[in-house]
Amino acid sequence: MEASANPALRLRGLTKRYDDGTLALDALDLEVPAGSFFGLLGPNGAGKTTLISAVCNLIRITDGEALVFGRQSGTLEARRQIGIAEQEPNLDRFLSVRETLVYHGGYYGMERRAAEERAEQMMEVFDLRAKRDVRAPKLSGGMKRRLLLARALLHEPRLVILDEPTAGVDIELRHELWRYIRRLHEQGTTILLTTHYLEEAEALCGEIALIGGGRIIARDSADGLKQRYEADNLEQVYLKTVASGRLAEGVA
């Protein structure tokens, strides 16, 4: 089957139990259509980051499978299609901004000249040019966040995974980032976004899945979710589904 006919992401019975016994993903099923702007919402500990890590070869899957454009998630072909900006800035402390981007391009198979040209483009887009020779630990929080995004997008992945990309980012930068991500999506890139800003998810995402206790609780467009749960906004949906489950667990 042609890879492009497949969904960007197909998870079947995806299960992750950590060595300490914590069940982070509980036979989770999810399909993210190619070309969609997909939101994944849930409280801390719901399994969002674990799900992303499973897709990106950053954790060992206990059971089930994850397919990226029809390829098994651990394969080189699948990994080549993904760009990830993790929640915590995990930038190489020995590399400058420019080096971070060029080396990343190299890791992902880009030719040196192509990686260098693309790094220049990304530094322009994310306003990092003035910091090109500064090493990552010396950057401000906002600059680190810009660099994380620039790195995730450098090799022009078909699936971009953004794990809380605007956490701790000022409003101006947040809007700037979203403008760029929107444009990227319009050009055909699939975006999988996790965020705590519900209004942001509502405004950006064509489809939203609510995750809790390692399972998908509900999945629809923002309007569809509001209709189903008779809510005025996504926050109410969230409180009626994910948060109420947590409160019930807490009371029990």
Next chain:
Amino acid sequence: MSGVAVPRPWSGFYWLCRRECHRVLKLWTQTTLAPVVSSLLFIVVFGLSLGGRINEVQGFPYEVFIVPGLVAMAMAQAAYSNNASTIYQGRSDRFMDDVLASPMHAWQMNVGYLAGGAFRALIIGGALAALAVPITGAPVEQPLFLLVAVLLLVAGFGALGTIVGVHAESFDHTSFINNIVILPLTFLGGVFYSVDSLGSPWEQISHANPLFYVVDAVRYGFLGTSDVGAPISFAVLAAMTLGLLAWSQHLFTSGRKLKP
């Protein structure tokens, strides 16, 4: 956006090797200068100053006899420390995720990380030999054997560094292995003396020390003489290196400890 079109399977490996060498050069005073200076001090203090009071060892002046062991010790420590620290830092700051998520084979990651330790150890070994050989007049009797011994040594100790870097829970763990295991075993492996000169049971006990064979193989390359015979030393060194490489490769292939 169409994604990265053409797979270039060696690119990631090349850039990881380059990144590791880049790190060594960026920290050059700490990674290369300091070990060369401290090993040279050993040669000056123990060899040239005290050597006059010590009889020849295995037919060589003392300052010549200690050169191969000191080169081996410096290279082993460099290869080990480099890999233990780069892997531990990468894990602890999580910038290793960029490598783990990239389209690179597990063996490319393993060997790519080994490249930095090998690069650092070879700079130190080369610099030390270039300085110590003219100072002491130490010969290089078996250059081919020396090359093989050195390559096995850097691969083996680099792999040991990788293993410790993957398992370490704190930075102290990485230095603990160096200070409590590698350094004492190298000293007791005959860097400063021939184990032949030890009485029983110390001579036999020394033969149970794997670092003894490392020193002996490198000494054979320099001086053309060996305590137990070159084939035995090279066989033990090769077996040890292959075992450590297989272990470090297993960690990358299985993802155990590297990926939760």
